[in-house]
Amino acid sequence: MRAVVTGGAGFLGSHLCDRLLDAGYDVVCLDNLLTGNTSNIGHLLGHPNFKFVKYNVTDYLFIDGPVDAVLHFASPASPIDYLEMPIQTLKVGSLGTHKALGLAKEKKARFLLASTSEVYGDPLVNPQPETYWGNVNPIGPRGVYDEAKRFAEALTMAYRRYHKIDARVVRIFNTYGPRMRPNDGRVVSNFIVQALDGKPLTIYGDGSQTRSFCYVSDLISGILALLKAAPSKEMDQPFNIGNPEERTVRDLAIKILALTGSSSRIEYHDLPIDDPHVRCPDIRRAKSILGWQPVISTDEGLQHTIDYFSRLTS
Numbered sequence: 001m002r003a004v005v006t007g008g009a010g011f012l013g014s015h016l017c018d019r020l021l022d023a024g025y026d027v028v029c030l031d032n033l034l035t036g037n038t039s040n041i042g043h044l045l046g047h048p049n050f051k052f053v054k055y056n057v058t059d060y061l062f063i064d065g066p067v068d069a070v071l072h073f074a075s076p077a078s079p080i081d082y083l084e085m086p087i088q089t090l091k092v093g094s095l096g097t098h099k100a101l102g103l104a105k106e107k108k109a110r111f112l113l114a115s116t117s118e119v120y121g122d123p124l125v126n127p128q129p130e131t132y133w134g135n136v137n138p139i140g141p142r143g144v145y146d147e148a149k150r151f152a153e154a155l156t157m158a159y160r161r162y163h164k165i166d167a168r169v170v171r172i173f174n175t176y177g178p179r180m181r182p183n184d185g186r187v188v189s190n191f192i193v194q195a196l197d198g199k200p201l202t203i204y205g206d207g208s209q210t211r212s213f214c215y216v217s218d219l220i221s222g223i224l225a226l227l228k229a230a231p232s233k234e235m236d237q238p239f240n241i242g243n244p245e246e247r248t249v250r251d252l253a254i255k256i257l258a259l260t261g262s263s264s265r266i267e268y269h270d271l272p273i274d275d276p277h278v279r280c281p282d283i284r285r286a287k288s289i290l291g292w293q294p295v296i297s298t299d300e301g302l303q304h305t306i307d308y309f310s311r312l313t314s
């Protein structure tokens with residue numbers, strides 16, 4: 001089996017490459033290194049079944065030889081990144097998805113789109129089931145990511161219906177773990193790095209907004225379960241993959257202070273525009289159809305991540 005992973009040098013993409021190789025796949029990893037980094041895949045560069053190509057997937061994609069699976073994971077994914085790179089974000093979600101789908105069609109490969117809980121916007125339903133259509137501000141600064149992914153889902157489903165390609169969509173909820181960048185900007189890495197450096201933890205808003213944090217190995221297991229699932233009508237709908245344990249950002253700060261033993265104080269900053277008030281995945285579909293659910297507790301996952309950042313900074 002041969003898989004192409006776009007964004008394969010990113011946080012999630014690189015973990016995905018690892019696990020596909022473990023499962024016996026040949027892996028072609030494409031990344032333009034905009035937010036990805038070769039340090040995430042350095043350990044794979046000599047692997048006989050692994051090939052890295054520095055490539056912008058908004059350009060026409062040509063891959064020699066057979067391909068069984070195309071996994072489209074390329075995109076800036078942290079709010080600070082997609083706010084700084086709005087056009088690239090829109091392009092990789094639209095043109096990049098088009099090229100990745102075209103490759104899957106050409107090779108008669110299975111296609112898996114990395115979508116996001118951001119398609120639900122600032123949700124008016126909590127937890128969010130896949131049937132919820134969302135509450136997105138299309139013209140706000142976050143809209144570049146949210147709408148790119150919504151378009152990517154629409155295009156994927158059109159290819160599924162019209163070209164009959166075997167396409168699946170995963171909606172990824174907040175995920176954390178080793179290989180996040182120290183300056184990634186997302187809340188778990190920010191708080192851990194701040195706590196380890198003895199700097200104030202920056203809570204945006206009053207910290208009462210909620211998120212549900214999934215450890216990266218759990219997320220990748222869910223994605224592989226979706227990739228391997230037999231074709232069926234169920235694949236007509238996206239799958240939420242995330243950890244349904246919902247907590248406030250303030251609780252997360254307190255937990256990270258306790259786990260690191262840090263005496264950092266908490267500092268309050270303005271809430272970014274359109275920052276969702278709540279977010280929690282309803283994972284009943286993934287549980288019943290894919291037989292998947294997260295198994296890593298928050299304490300365990302955070303401890304692994306703290307260990308990673310401690311090693312990085314020491």
Ligand code: UDP
Nearest residue numbers: 079185186187188190202203204209249275
């Ligand atoms: N956040 C925060 N402090 C930070 C970074 C983020 O309070 O240093 C908040 C952010 O406003 C949001 C939540 O933490 O409410 C999760 O933010 P993140 O950027 O990790 O992901 P999002 O779910 O917003 O895409």
